[in-house]
Each structure stands twice: as structure tokens, then as C-alpha cells.
Amino acid sequence: MKALRIPRSPKVIVGLVILSVFIVLTVIGPWIAPYDPNANTFIPNLTPSWEHWFGTTTLGQDVLSQLLVGCRVTMVVGFIAGLVATLISIAVGLAAGYIGGRTDEGLSLLANVFLAIPGLPLLIVINSYLPAGSQANPLVVGLVIALTGWAWGARVLRAQTMSLRDRDFVEASRIIGEKRWRIMWSEIGPNLLPIIAASLLFTILYAVGVYSTLAFLGLTNVSTWNWGTMMYWAQSNNAALANEWWWLAPPGVAIALVGTSLALINFGIDEFINPRLRAAGLTARQRRRVGLTRRPRLGFTPVLRQSPTDAKKVS
Amino acid sequence: MRTLLRRFAIYLFTAWTTITVNFILPRLMPGDPIQQLIGKLQGRVTPEMIKAIKAQFGQGLNQSMWTQYVHYINQLLHGDLGISITLSSPVSDVLSSQIWWTVGLIGVGAVVSFFIGTALGVLFGWTRGSRADAVIPAATFLQSVPYYFLGTILIMIFAATLHWFPLMGAYDPSLSPEWSWTYIASVLRYGELPLTSIVLSSLAGWMLGMRNMMVTTMSEDFVLMAVAKGLSRRRVMWHAARNAVLPSVANLALTIGLLVSGSLLVEQIFNYPGVGNLLVNAVGNEDYPLLQGIFLLITFTVLGANFLADALYYVLDPRTRTAAVH
Amino acid sequence: MSSSDTHLVLQVSNFSVDYGYADEAVRAVTDVSFSLGRSRVLGVAGESGSGKSTLVYGLTRLLRAPGVISAGDVTLRLSGAREGETIDLLAASEDELRAIRWSEISIVMQSALNALNPLHKIGKEFDEVLRVHDASLSKPQRRERAEELLALVGLQPDRLQRYPHELSGGQRQRVMIALALALRPQLVIMDEPTTALDVVTQREIVSELHDLRERLGFALIFITHDLSLLVELADEIMVMYAGRIVERAPALDLYRAPRHPYTLGLMESFPPLTGERVAMTGIPGSPPNLKTPPAGCPFNPRCAHAHDRCLSEMPPLSDIGDGGRSVACWLHDPASPLEVPVSLSRPGESTPGGVK
Numbered sequence: 001m002k003a004l005r006i007p008r009s010p011k012v013i014v015g016l017v018i019l020s021v022f023i024v025l026t027v028i029g030p031w032i033a034p035y036d037p038n039a040n041t042f043i044p045n046l047t048p049s050w051e052h053w054f055g056t057t058t059l060g061q062d063v064l065s066q067l068l069v070g071c072r073v074t075m076v077v078g079f080i081a082g083l084v085a086t087l088i089s090i091a092v093g094l095a096a097g098y099i100g101g102r103t104d105e106g107l108s109l110l111a112n113v114f115l116a117i118p119g120l121p122l123l124i125v126i127n128s129y130l131p132a133g134s135q136a137n138p139l140v141v142g143l144v145i146a147l148t149g150w151a152w153g154a155r156v157l158r159a160q161t162m163s164l165r166d167r168d169f170v171e172a173s174r175i176i177g178e179k180r181w182r183i184m185w186s187e188i189g190p191n192l193l194p195i196i197a198a199s200l201l202f203t204i205l206y207a208v209g210v211y212s213t214l215a216f217l218g219l220t221n222v223s224t225w226n227w228g229t230m231m232y233w234a235q236s237n238n239a240a241l242a243n244e245w246w247w248l249a250p251p252g253v254a255i256a257l258v259g260t261s262l263a264l265i266n267f268g269i270d271e272f273i274n275p276r277l278r279a280a281g282l283t284a285r286q287r288r289r290v291g292l293t294r295r296p297r298l299g300f301t302p303v304l305r306q307s308p309t310d311a312k313k314v315s
Numbered sequence: 316m317r318t319l320l321r322r323f324a325i326y327l328f329t330a331w332t333t334i335t336v337n338f339i340l341p342r343l344m345p346g347d348p349i350q351q352l353i354g355k356l357q358g359r360v361t362p363e364m365i366k367a368i369k370a371q372f373g374q375g376l377n378q379s380m381w382t383q384y385v386h387y388i389n390q391l392l393h394g395d396l397g398i399s400i401t402l403s404s405p406v407s408d409v410l411s412s413q414i415w416w417t418v419g420l421i422g423v424g425a426v427v428s429f430f431i432g433t434a435l436g437v438l439f440g441w442t443r444g445s446r447a448d449a450v451i452p453a454a455t456f457l458q459s460v461p462y463y464f465l466g467t468i469l470i471m472i473f474a475a476t477l478h479w480f481p482l483m484g485a486y487d488p489s490l491s492p493e494w495s496w497t498y499i500a501s502v503l504r505y506g507e508l509p510l511t512s513i514v515l516s517s518l519a520g521w522m523l524g525m526r527n528m529m530v531t532t533m534s535e536d537f538v539l540m541a542v543a544k545g546l547s548r549r550r551v552m553w554h555a556a557r558n559a560v561l562p563s564v565a566n567l568a569l570t571i572g573l574l575v576s577g578s579l580l581v582e583q584i585f586n587y588p589g590v591g592n593l594l595v596n597a598v599g600n601e602d603y604p605l606l607q608g609i610f611l612l613i614t615f616t617v618l619g620a621n622f623l624a625d626a627l628y629y630v631l632d633p634r635t636r637t638a639a640v641h
Numbered sequence: 642m643s644s645s646d647t648h649l650v651l652q653v654s655n656f657s658v659d660y661g662y663a664d665e666a667v668r669a670v671t672d673v674s675f676s677l678g679r680s681r682v683l684g685v686a687g688e689s690g691s692g693k694s695t696l697v698y699g700l701t702r703l704l705r706a707p708g709v710i711s712a713g714d715v716t717l718r719l720s721g722a723r724e725g726e727t728i729d730l731l732a733a734s735e736d737e738l739r740a741i742r743w744s745e746i747s748i749v750m751q752s753a754l755n756a757l758n759p760l761h762k763i764g765k766e767f768d769e770v771l772r773v774h775d776a777s778l779s780k781p782q783r784r785e786r787a788e789e790l791l792a793l794v795g796l797q798p799d800r801l802q803r804y805p806h807e808l809s810g811g812q813r814q815r816v817m818i819a820l821a822l823a824l825r826p827q828l829v830i831m832d833e834p835t836t837a838l839d840v841v842t843q844r845e846i847v848s849e850l851h852d853l854r855e856r857l858g859f860a861l862i863f864i865t866h867d868l869s870l871l872v873e874l875a876d877e878i879m880v881m882y883a884g885r886i887v888e889r890a891p892a893l894d895l896y897r898a899p900r901h902p903y904t905l906g907l908m909e910s911f912p913p914l915t916g917e918r919v920a921m922t923g924i925p926g927s928p929p930n931l932k933t934p935p936a937g938c939p940f941n942p943r944c945a946h947a948h949d950r951c952l953s954e955m956p957p958l959s960d961i962g963d964g965g966r967s968v969a970c971w972l973h974d975p976a977s978p979l980e981v982p983v984s985l986s987r988p989g990e991s992t993p994g995g996v997k
């Protein structure tokens with residue numbers, strides 16, 4: 001059995017650090033926000049200053065406070081949607097891959113259908129039919145997002161389960177007569193962990209992106225603060241035309257940073273799943289230290305004669 | 316051929332599912348959105364209009380679901396998508412006049428970003444371990460930037476501040492659409508920035524994926540074999556790249572939907588005509604017939620593109636042509 | 642150097658290869674020296690992980706990172722238009738290497754399925770090497786040559802239109818062999834070309850190779866872990882253990898009367914070519930971890946004849962007389978007071994097939 005040990009490369013560490021910062025902000029953001037995000041009592045359009053780190057909006061609101069308060073909703077929706085979607089994909093992928101036959105055909109077809117239908121338009125349509133109360137409810141929106149985002153993970157998990165199913169150790173427990181669900185849980189499950197982790201990261205990424213997009217389009221309640229609604233207000237007040245970068249940039253960069261952190265962590269998982277991706281190992285400085293003049297090239301194995309006595313003799 | 320036919324069957328099934336979902340959603344949603352809409356529309360639009368909407372969504376007709384369903388499919392088969400509430404003209408007319416903008420912008424953007432991204436991915440994969448690796452974190456960040464955010468920032472910097480590009484729209488508003496050089500030149504000029512923003516935001520994804528595949532492929536024996544055969548570096552790289560691009564093409568089918576969805580927003584940002592812009596407006600105005608029509612159109616286009624990508628894969632990989640492997 | 646050197650294709654001296662760099666380096670091939678004459682066949686045998694592949698990929702500079710050549714010299718004598726010249730493979734530039742690759746040294750890898758580009762028809766593989774190395778050939782000429790080459794290994798010309806996945810394992814390996822001979826190289830290296838095949842096909846291919854070598858006169862380095870395969874084919878056999886050569890001898894001599902306990906164990910791991918079948922005893926234990934090799938002889942933990950000296954001193958590969966044989970084992974040290982066990986001292990004429 002493989003335990004999920006992600007290679008501790010700088011990329012993964014940076015990813016984890018960024019993500020932790022945002023997770024901490026998710027918890028404490030609304031408490032440490034300096035002002036009420038709705039208060040429009042400040043001088044409008046202030047550039048960043050000591051009083052307003054990220055300046056103020058055209059409506060006279062504090063951008064930093066909106067960012068901090070909005071962090072929680074965005075992240076919670078992203079994580080809930082990601083978790084639910086991953087649970088669905090584990091259930092579908094494992095069932096399809098392990099049971100096979102009719103079950104597999106049915107579930108695979110379902111996954112293929114969901115993969116082929118473009119998620120965002122489907123989401124927009126479903127969302128627009130939701131009663132106004134549910135539209136404004138981040139939880140409902142998160143669940144709908146999960147509904148459109150599980151198929152990719154299910155497909156990958158199914159393929160992996162199928163290849164695991166035929167391996168010796170699973171075969172062995174089958175012969176011993178272990179129960180199906182027990183084999184799935186204790187033999188196959190742990191081997192799927194890296195893929196489950198990757199698909200969790202992806203769906204969180206997808207959910208954060210899609211939720212912000214819906215909010216940006218004004219399709220969620222525009223008076224609950226999240227990073228998408230911040231952009232919605234910026235856009236509808238023509239912040240771009242007025243060159244109000246301090247208003248536009250924070251939510252966009254925050255979304256991009258969360259995405260980057262998830263992607264960086266995923267690099268580590270990728271390298272775990274596919275060892276060939278692991279870095280060739282040497283930075284330019286390390287190369288110089290060991291005496292390599294250049295990066296080792298395919299089909300040109302370096303010659304590093306170590307001690308002077310080994311040095312090339314004249315032939 | 317079997318695989319390809321199988322894919323086709325799946326897409327047909329998906330198309331049917333979409334149509335059915337489209338039929339069921341407004342009828343089964345809690346809170347009866349259509350009833351509410353009609354309530355809001357009373358007095359604002361003509362009685363004929365209200366009748367048309369009622370007919371389309373089966374309100375007050377006392378028909379069985381099944382009759383309605385057959386009727387709905389029949390209408391779709393005749394290209395009848397109903398009448399747009401806000402624009403008071405048939406949805407099919409609205410869409411056919413607007414779709415070319417979208418196909419032009421997003422289609423070109425997708426193709427350009429796929430090619431540039433893949434080519435860069437090949438290069439960065441090939442030079443793995445060199446200084447060029449420094450682009451990876453930057454590309455990862457770029458990949459995570461939402462499309463609409465990137466578009467907004469580009470407008471702010473290059474259009475609003477530097478005035479290098481026109482701010483919004485698809486062509487100079489003083490011109491009227493016609494087949495003239497000035498008009499075409501204007502369309503191209505206005506298309507530059509939206510196109511750039513689409514290409515920039517989807518480029519990094521292709522690039523990173525291709526780089527990974529390239530690195531994986533380069534550890535295959537046949538690449539070392541190409542070196543052992545004394546082929547030039549260019550040729551060796553080509554051997555690897557041709558193989559590495561296959562998963563990218565296979566992924567193409569999965570990614571098109573995501574790509575199109577993201578790009579649709581670019582139209583909204585740039586106030587560019589097209590389906591994405593219509594979609595956002597339709598949602599805002601609760602123009603359900605238009606919304607449904609757009610959803611069907613987008614889904615069918617994506618399904619078509621998916622099938623093209625599958626066919627391309629089939630052409631590129633000989634192993635799919637003999638059923639034994641794969 | 643002596644005049645007989647002109648008959649040598651390849652000369653290797655004190656060749657060592659590391660995986661990893663500086664402090665983390667692990668030595669996978671240590672101090673290997675040998676030379677190979679024109680049209681001679683050198684067999685290299687050893688357990689999995691003994692460094693056979695590392696050795697030959699290192700010699701040809703094809704070893705992937707983190708492989709590094711850490712010592713030695715490798716000289717290749719050129720043929721054809723450059724007859725009489727030699728090239729130092731470890732000092733050669735990338736362009737110089739490219740010029741001699743495939744035209745002077747070609748290689749056949751263990752898995753033909755992986756070594757052939759899955760997107761290329763077989764014909765294209767031939768066409769490519771012929772075109773790249775000889776621009777004067779026209780397309781029909783290249784095709785004709787490809788057909789000739791396939792005929793050489795007993796394949797129909799219509800195989801040129803096939804993709805690798807459409808051929809059987811044996812056919813693919815034959816294609817690889819034909820491809821390796823395409824430019825009439827003087828040295829062909831085969832890294833376990835038959836390991837993935839069934840026994841019957843293995844034998845067929847080996848006897849074909851024997852004929853081909855007679856006809857075309859290339860020198861061959863043939864790697865396998867099945868010593869019995871080599872008896873038919875090889876002139877000389879080198880046995881590797883933990884990255885070192887532990888025994889080198891003319892093929893038949895080595896097969897009839899192994900001198901190193903490891904060679905004996907290796908032979909017992911495979912059924913003999915002829916004679917009645919005996920139980921395969923093999924070698925107890927597993928190869929040493931190269932990071933922390935045992936002190937003294939690396940084979941000592943698994944050796945039935947190990948004694949005090951083996952635990953502390955590394956035996957050098959030294960000539961023990963007996964018809965040009967070298968062994969790295971203290972048992973055969975002329976100064977050794979030890980008695981050589983019967984199984985390792987039988988004269989060359991004893992019955993083939995190992996222990997009774």
C-alpha cells in the first residue's frame with residue numbers, strides 16, 4: 001500500500017503556505033476586517049493609504065474589509081462544493097470501476113454526459129430557475145456547482161480502480177473471500193488517495209472559479225460579500241475605465257492566488273503519481289558545485305572524472 | 316471506427332439529455348419560475364407574447380407532460396426555439412445573427428491558444444531542468460487568473476489608460492456592418508484585445524499540460540532510441556512532441572466546455588456582441604426562451620467540437636484504429 | 642599500444658558510472674575494462690540490477706540523468722570512409738557522437754514495443770535512419786533496402802506497412818534487429834533483446850543472430866541474465882556482479898567450468914541447454930545495496946565459500962592462466978592457502994550442465 005507522501009518540493013511548500021493563509025483568513029477574516037464592508041461613509045475613490053490599505057470604492061466603501069469578509073463565503077462555497085463533488089466522484093468512480101458490467105456502462109455514460117455538457121452555462125440555467133431565496137443561498141449554489149463538477153474525477157478514479165482491481169493483492173483478498181465493500185475500502189481506497197486528492201484540489205479550484213463567476217455576473221445575491229460580487233460592483237461602476245486598480249485587483253488576485261496554491265500543491269501530487277515528472281534535481285548552482293558545466297542532455301551523458309588521478313590519459 | 320461511433324452515440328445521448336433537462340427544468344423547479352415570470356410580464360408585453368410563452372412552457376394548457384414533450388421536440392426539430400421576451404423576435408433569428416461573433420472570437424481564440432500553448436509546452440518540456448523552468452510558477456498563476464479579471468485588467472491598462480486599443484464593442488460604432496475594407500479592418504482592430512485576453516488566459520493551461528506530457532514522453536524508450544539513431548535534436552524533439560500531444564488532444568474534448576464557458580464572459584467584459592453577452596442579458600432579464608435557446612446552442616456546439624477533437628485523436632493515433640489496444 | 646589493436650573495435654578501460662552527483666552519488670558500474678575484437682561476440686551476464694544496462698548505455702553516452710560517467714576511457718575504432726581513425730567516446734562532442742551513432746554503433750533495447758515510436762509505421766523507422774545518415778539514397782532505394790533488411794530477419798516486406806502494435810513480440814524484436822543492422826554498423830549492442838519473449842522464439846532469434854553475425858561480420862555485445870543463451874552465440878562471456886566484472890572467460894570454458902561462485906550460482910538458476918534437467922538452486926539472498934556495499938568482496942554475504950579475507954579485502958579481477966580467464970575471487974589467488982571447492986575447479990572438459 002502506498003501512503004500519500006507528497007514530495008516536499010519548494011513548489012508544494014509555497015502552495016501550502018499560500019493556502020494556509022487563505023484558510024486562516026476564512027476563519028478570522030470577518031473579525032479582523034477594519035470596517036463594515038457595507039459602510040459607505042468614507043471618501044470615495046481613495047488610493048491605498050494607512051487608513052485604507054486597499055483604498056476605497058466609488059461608493060465610499062473600504063476594499064480591504066470587503067476582501068476579508070468576502071474571503072469566507074468564497075472559500076466555504078469552494079470547499080463545500082469541492083468536497084461534495086469529490087464524494088460523488090468517489091462513489092461513482094469506485095462503483096463503476098470495481099463492479100464493472102452494466103453498472104459501469106450506466107455510470108460511465110452519466111459521467112460522459114456531465115463531462116460533455118458545458119458546466120457554466122448549465123449552472124447559469126439551473127441557477128436562473130432557482131427561487132430567489134435559494135439563488136442567494138451560497139450553500140445551495142455550492143451544491144449545484146458540485147453537481148456539475150464531479151464527472152472529471154469520477155472518470156479518472158474509475159480508470160484507476162479498474163487497473164487496481166486486477167492487481168495481485170486485490171485478487172488475493174477476493175480469493176480469501178473478503179466482502180466487496182471491504183476490499184474497496186481497505187485495499188483499493190488507499191491506493192486511490194493521490195488521485196482523490198488531485199481531484200479534490202481540482203474541484204475546489206473549479207468551484208471557487210465558478211462561484212466567483214456567477215457572483216461576478218450578479219447571479220448570486222449581490223449584497224452578500226464574496227470576491228465575485230466585489231468584481232461585480234467594480235465592473236458595474238466602471239472601475240476599469242476609471243483606472244481604479246486598487247478596487248479591481250484585490251479580488252482577482254485573491255482568486256488567482258487561491259488557484260495558484262491549489263495548482264502548486266497539485267504539482268506535488270502529480271510528481272507522486274508520475275515519478276517521471278520529478279525535477280531532474282539540479283539547480284544551476286548545484287550543477288556548478290558538482291562540476292557539471294551544463295544541464296545533462298538526453299543522449300549526452302556527462303563525463304565527470306572525479307579525482308585528478310582519474311584524469312584522461314593520453315592514448 | 317467502433318470507438319468513434321461509440322463517442323458519437325454518447326454525444327447524441329448527451330444532446331438528448333440536454334434537451335430533456337431543458338424541458339423539465341422550468342416545469343419542475345420549485346417556486347414555478349414561469350408562473351412568476353408571467354405574473355411580472357402582465358401588462359408589459361402583448362397578450363400574444365404571453366400566450367406564446369405559456370404555450371412554450373406548457374402553462375395552463377392542460378396537456379399531459381408527454382404531449383408537451385413531443386410537441387417540444389417537434390418544435391426543436393423545426394428549429395423553433397420560441398420567442399425572446401426582451402427582443403420580441405424568434406430566438407433562432409437572434410442566435411443566428413449573433414453566433415458568428417462568438418464563433419469568430421472564441422473559436423479563433425481557442426485554436427490560437429491551443430497551438431501556441433502546445434508549442435510552448437513542447438519547448439519547456441524539452442528544456443526541462445534549465446533556466447526556462449522559471450516560467451512555471453508564472454504560468455501557474457496566469458492559469459488561475461479568472462478570464463473576466465484578466466480581460467478587465469487588460470482594458471484598464473491598454474484601452475482606458477494607454478489608449479492602444481479601442482475600449483469596447485466589436486467595431487467602430489460610426490460604421491455600419493457591410494463588406495467593406497474599413498469595416499473589416501475595424502472588426503479586426505476591435506477584436507485584438509478580447510482575443511488577446513482569451514488567448515492569454517487559456518494559454519498557460521495548455522502549456523503546463525503539454526509540458527508535463529512532454530516530460531513524461533521523453534522518458535520513453537523510443538525517444539532515447541531516436542537519439543541512439545543519431546537523429547538531430549530537432550527530430551528527436553519532434554518524435555517526442557508528436558506522441559506527447561495525443562493526451563492534449565484527448566483532453567481537448569474535456570476542456571472545450573470549460574474554455575467556451577470562460578470565454579463567454581469575455582464578451583460581457585468587452586461589451587462584444589455574441590452568445591455570451593446574450594446569455595448574461597437573458598439571465599438578467601429572465602428571458603427564459605432566449606436562455607434555453609442559448610444553452611442548447613452552446614451545448615450542441617461544444618458537443619460538436621468534442622466530436623471533432625475525438626475524430627482528430629482517432630486520426631492522430633493509429634492505435635485507436637485497431638480495436639485491440641486502447 | 643600493440644599492433645593487434647587494429648583488430649579491436651572497442652576498448653574500454655577503468656570505466657565507472659555513478660547515479661547521482663557528489664555526495665549522493667551511487668556507483669553502479671565500477672572499474673570495468675575490456676576490449677572487443679572485430680566480428681567478435683561478447684556476452685554480458687548477471688542478475689537484474691548488476692549494472693549491465695548501465696554499462697552499455699554509459700559506454701554509448703546514452704545513459705539518462707542522473708547517470709554520470711565518473712572514470713575511464715572508451716575508444717571506438719571507426720570503419721568505412723573513416724577507416725583507421727579512432728574516436729574517444731567520452732571526449733566526443735554531441736555532433737561527433739551523432740555522426741557515429743547507428744552508423745558505427747547501434748543498439749537494440751529490451752522492449753521493442755517501447756523502443757519503436759507507436760505513431761510510426763515500421764517502414765518509416767527504416768526510411769528515417771537511412772535518409773538521415775545517407776542523403777544520397779532515393780526513396781525507392783531506401784524502401785528496397787528496408788525490404789532487404791526485413792528479409793534478413795525473416796519478415797515479409799508487407800510488415801513495412803504495419804504499426805508496432807500490430808506485430809507480435811517476436812516480430813517487433815526482429816524488426817529492431819533489422820533496424821540495428823540498417824547502416825551496417827561495426828558494433829551492435831543488444832540489451833536483453835529476447836528476455837520478453839517465449840523460450841522458443843528466444844532460441845530462434847539467437848540462432849538467427851549467430852548466422853547474421855557470420856554473414857555480416859559485426860561485433861556484438863549481447864546482454865542477458867540467461868547464461869545458457871550465450872554459449873551458442875558468444876565468443877567470450879563477462880559476468881557482472883554489483884557493477885563489477887567478476888569473471889571473464891571464453892564462452893565454452895566459462896559454461897563448462899565456472900570459476901567464480903557467483904557464475905556457478907547464475908548457471909544453476911537456469912536449466913542447462915542439454916542433458917537432464919536438474920533442480921534450479923540459484924543464489925540465496927539478493928544483490929547488495931549499492932549505497933552501502935559490504936566490505937571486502939561484494940558477493941561475500943551470499944557466498945558459500947566466503948572466508949575471512951573475503952570480508953575485508955576486495956579481490957581484483959586477475960588472470961588465472963587457464964586459457965585467458967580472469968576471475969575476481971580469492972579462492973583462485975595463487976598465493977591463497979585455501980583449497981578450491983570441487984565445483985569451481987573442474988577442468989574444462991567436464992560434462993556440461995553444471996552440478997550433478
Ligand SMILES: Nc1ncnc2c1ncn2[C@@H]1O[C@H](COP(=O)(O)OP(=O)(O)OP(=O)(O)O)[C@@H](O)[C@H]1O
Nearest residue numbers: 660669688689690691692693694695696706707931
Ligand atoms: N536512474 C537511476 N538512479 C539510481 N540508481 C539507478 C538508476 N538506474 C539504475 N540504477 C541502479 O543501478 C544498478 C544497475 O542497474 P541496471 O539497470 O544497469 O541493471 P541491469 O543489470 O541492466 O538489470 P536488468 O537485468 O534488470 O536490466 C541497479 O542497482 C539500479 O538500482
Ligand SMILES: [Mg+2]
Nearest residue numbers: 693694695832
Ligand atoms: Mg538492464
